[in-house]
Amino acid sequence: MGKSQLMEKHPTGKVQVRAALLPLVLGAALALSGCIADPQPGPTDGGNAAVSTSAPATGELPTTSAPLETTNASNKAPVYWVGRSNDDFFLYREFRDVPDQENPVTSALRAMMSEEPLDPDFFTPWQNPKELATSISGKNVITVDVSADAFNSNLDADTADRAIQQLVFTATAAGASAGLIDSNQQLQVVVLVDGHTGYLGFDHIRLGAPMSRSTGMVAPVWIIDPQEGTELPEGVVKINGRSTSPGNKLRWRILRVEGNSDKTSYLSGEVTASADPSQSGIFALSVNLGPGKYELRVSRILSTQGDSEVNVDSRGFVVR
Template sequence: MPETAAPRRARGAFPGARSAVLAGLLVVVPVLAGCIADPGPTPTGTLSSSPAGPGNTSGAPSTSAPLETTQSSNKAPVYWIGRSDSNVFLYREFRDVPEQENPVTRALRAMMSDKPLDPDFFTPWQNPSQLATSISGKDVITVDVSEDAFNSNLDADMAARAVQQLVYTATAAAASSGLIDSGQQIRVRILVDGHTDYVAFNHVQLGSLMARTSGLVAPVWIIDPQEDVEVADGSVKITGRSTVAGGKLRWQILRSEDNGNKTPFLTGETTAAADPAQAGVFTLALTLPAGDFELRVAQASSPEGPEGGSEDTRSFRVR
């Protein structure tokens, strides 16, 4: 593919009121054990986990998020950016996508074109006029996207997270579809209109190989049920993931009343799996009556509590 020498920059403003929300948001770095670390230096566009600052945990050790495992479902894993108080993390949803394109391309297209199911999530990416992906060997994914995908005005921190949102989604889609060997570190090269010299969102230099940056996934997130789904009967299976393998989690079910208020209905604790093959996974099986509910899950072992960004919520209904 052709290359040019002078860096080019993205243009455009972030639509609506999101720009005010995004400015200045920083991330709390969680501890994620038993995974492949990203050895790349911060200047490549990845984020360091060590500096202290507002919303950061100074000196917190971390490693990169584990790759998804191969699944038989046709749903695409898509990562979004989510806010929890003053913190920003990556969260994953599984989405129904058309099958006309390869798994990596269709997952990235959903990330750039669709809206998250959960209203707490968002994406700064724009629908690109051109998008293509390829895989070299067993560990390199190349993404070639048109410049119009970057038409958002972001600060440096959010720009780095947006690029990592793409890296996480591309690697997740390739791993879950069995296109790459998830037992090794997978790297992503991002091209813009075939060039390696682009500066994404005016902040992140693209073109070099990038791996998943450590500490960006949410400390805890609910996988199922997804936002606003309807459960056919009262048997509800809840699954999720915590970054603390073997850690305790608090959960609560709130029921929506006719007046719009939410009242506590069930509470309890569970433990995330410590087994390396399922590290951090938690499951709950509950019997609930018909109604509208909200699930809240938080790390009980987190010294910061839910205010530190370690809580996730999900609304669903039982009919």
């Protein structure tokens, strides 16, 4: 479900988000990597549909909902968005180009509050604020001071909770990615509104106390690369992502999108989740694709429900 389906303008000019109840149902465990694949018949455009995968790993399960981002040499900022998965809503990340006039944390948060996600399945409940500033203390506490107009959306309590966590995830991701904070320590975010504590964010969440990333907020299945709308050269296309189901199977499919927008199944396979905490929940595979427009889909497989697919995440991309 995209932003257009979830948000509508009030006569007052505010944005109203219509969402179902969003219970916190995701557990804390997170780890996977490695995959096996059985491609369907190869491409008809003369290319070779080779698939390269890695082997499963084992180990203890990590206890966080998502690993903190590592230092990134590029100028792209990690920005989290809200997206739907089955009957619930979770957080998904994109890397975005942002201006360098502000510090990395402020730039990432400004993008989160003022820009549209690349993926039409995502949305942000935030509004573009008149004032936004951030600072980082020596104790790994990020302070965000934002004007009250950022909260001009009519949200239910569960969506408000996700919006605040969207800010926490984005602020900590940007700080870690820029190397501004020590990712080996617990990170916290304090939100001030117009310089004061105690503001009731979205009329539901009392702000001002230190907050950390909440276990269970990150999406159960999450494609990291390629990002939505990416254009890639012909040949080997690398796919990676993350799931919160250690040891479980993931199913991936690549659909070819025709000129009339019809989609036909092109390649498919399975990824086996790893329990190795050093992999941070990452899965990876490579496919050889000829020129064309494609859609990638990755989902969990529930053997208890006849190998049904749930928590589907999708990305559209183009190969030139």
